[in-house]
Amino acid sequence: MIERKTNWPAMILLILGLSTIIFPLYLTVIIAFKQPSEMTNSISGILSLPKVWNFDNFREAMRVTDFWHSLRNSLLITLVAVGLSLAVHSLMGYALGRNKAKSKFYSFVYLFIVSGMFVPFAILMMPLAKQTAELGLANWVGVILLYVVFYMPMNVLLYSGYLVNIPMALEEAAKVDGASTWTTYWKIIFPIMRPMHATVAVLTALAVWNDVMTPLVILAGSDQNTLPLAQLNFQSQFGTNYNLAFASYLLSLIPILIFYIVCQKQILNGVVNGAVK
């Protein structure tokens, strides 16, 4: 392999391009810290650094949008949905992956579930709003159940694809030792699928955390909010106080930013795996 020199045109392009990513974030931070009186109509008034860095806007935004409640709902929904997805989807991926080659029933179920990927939320939205209300599920429990169903096609596809690499011999050995299929699954197969669990967890968590439509349709009318939904529902209360609004936006972005900084590698791997498989 030839050792090449640093590609400077690429570096310059990347550094220039970086500004398109940094600028909106810079804008968010400085506006969130400023007072409305500092926002003169000139561009320099908007873009200059705040005179004092104080947290009043954040305190007020937390009060107006009931931040801690929304954060709790978002965390609860995301964690439970991811946990259930790992358990339910991997089990389903296992049952279908091991049987679809030799059984018509299982291969039909597999195709049936995977083709659910093509169903846009738009067609399910109105019937689901009615159905969840009828079943008394117009709350966070209903939202979690729906996520488990919506991400099932993608995750079952990923799990049963991954299962091809796991030799049957492992299960047969356990069977000789007298372990039931159920125990074998949890003791041997589930731990082996760890790399796929990471991918599924990342994809599901990002999708659930940022989703607006499902909570919007299901939780409408209840006073429960997720973080994105709170931004939507309190938009009118911010009025023209953009400093307050931006403080609220920044607050809602901070949890996912922390998550990204901590698990950047896992997130990048997960997203690529999920898309390429």
Added chain:
Amino acid sequence: MKNERKRTFLLITIPILALFVCFNTIPLIRGVIYSFTNFKGFGSYSWVGFRNYIDLFSDARVGKSYLFTFKLAIVTTVVVNVISLILALALNSKIRAKSFFRGTYFLPNILGALVVGYIFNYFFTYILPALASILGSESLSTSILSNPDSAWFGIMVVCSWQAIAMNTIIYISGLQTVPEDVYEAGGLDGATGFKQFRYLTFPLIIPFFSINMVLCVKNFLMVFDQIMALTKGGPAQSTESISYLIYNNGMSGGQFGFQSANAVVFFIVIVAVSVAQMKFSGKKEEQL
């Protein structure tokens, strides 16, 4: 022993399948049934046969939303793929602080589309006109979001900002599958610069190109959050995406039945586009 295994698999499959049918298949069927009624979302309703479907094809607002959604999806897909390919090539070349750049370029993708939309809304409404007035540009001195002819452009920019992050990372993983000796062999045959990209790199990453095309088109056809944050379908209904129209008029506009018919057609369109794309990309893949 054999039966125990069979029974366990059935006990796993049946309840999970039941859950799926309950919250995916049944609502889908109910949606199709509602599309043949004049249901308003509440109260009584009666059957209207294919009435909704016939009205759908003569409804100017629905037609406009399909035109807008397809225009947005096609333009955004092209813009996103061109920029991501260039970025991926740059990020995959010999540069310093590679992981910093990759990490930062992926950042937009993890942020919620709604909040990103709100931030850009402010940018288009206040910052861009202010910048334009300094530069003396007359056409940009008002918000592009308040002009029916240019509002779609703002939505395109926001959709791209986030999607480029995703597509770039997929292209990078594609570029990493191309072995170094292919370039060396190509270099001997005089394939450098753009020629190298056109005849060596690109054919080898076609599978990743297909993934990106499918992802892009599907996501942009279903665009919703960005519309909600930037324009709410306006001005003059010029930026109503199909999903937004179904949500807006179906959930609160008393058109439950009519918009169900719209959703059924939209479903068929999504399936048709996806199948066509898969057929098309299946043919073009090249193996090393």
